[in-house]
Amino acid sequence: MPIDESVNLRVTHSNLKNFSADVHFSLQMTVESAKDKLWKKCGTSVDSMSLELYDDAGAKVHELKDNLRPLGFYSPQDGYQLHIIDLDPSSVTSGGWLEDTSLVEKFSISEEAFDKLDGTFRKFKEKLASKNPSILEKKIPDNYMEDFCSNIKVGDRCEVEPGGKRGVVKFVGRAENIAPGFWVGIQYDEPLGKHNGIVKGKCYFDCPPLHGALLRPDKVKVGDFPECDPFEEDEI
Known part of the structure; x- marks a missing residue:
């Protein structure tokens, strides 16, 4: 054979x-x-x-x-x-649209047609406002949680709750493109974060990929928190 x-x-x-x-x-x-x-x-x-x-x-x-x-x-x-x-010439591979998504026609809908749809978030907000107008009037102040930042500074070792994740403080301040108030940027010791310090196109600090987090300061506790020994859990 x-x-x-x-x-x-x-x-x-x-x-x-x-x-x-x-x-x-x-x-x-x-x-x-x-x-x-x-x-x-x-x-x-x-x-x-x-x-x-x-x-x-x-x-x-x-x-x-x-x-x-x-x-x-x-x-x-x-x-x-x-x-x-x-x-x-009429092949599905021609014209480049299989690789360039900008060439694909995007779905669009007029404001008038969108207003007629049920189950949208816009309709949900309108219904919420009709029952309790004060809900939508409440806004987060610019100094929200500023007092929690009084003892937090860049370079501090910290532990984040919930979860007990440890790292170092890399940023303290406002992040207007996310939400009003004060935020703390953390570089975790391990890849337990969501980004590299860039959030919604703005760089707040620099750290390795998946090591970064931006949190409200009430979730951050600074102090003597050394890096966890990765082999510690295996010890008897």
């Missing part, structure tokens, strides 16, 4: 500039079968697909024109590039 030899090729596409995939092929499969396998990966139909083979130096070595030939006839080697050319 003959051995089913195979090859790994790097597949690229004429219309999909960001598409690149390493695909495993049997050398015994026909060119048409290879095209069918690629159609399921990139969306170009078999009838609209032309294939070109490039060596590892980027030089074209073959055009795979005969669909009935086995792939091995064209002597591909591991690491060669198999380039798909989509010949259909």
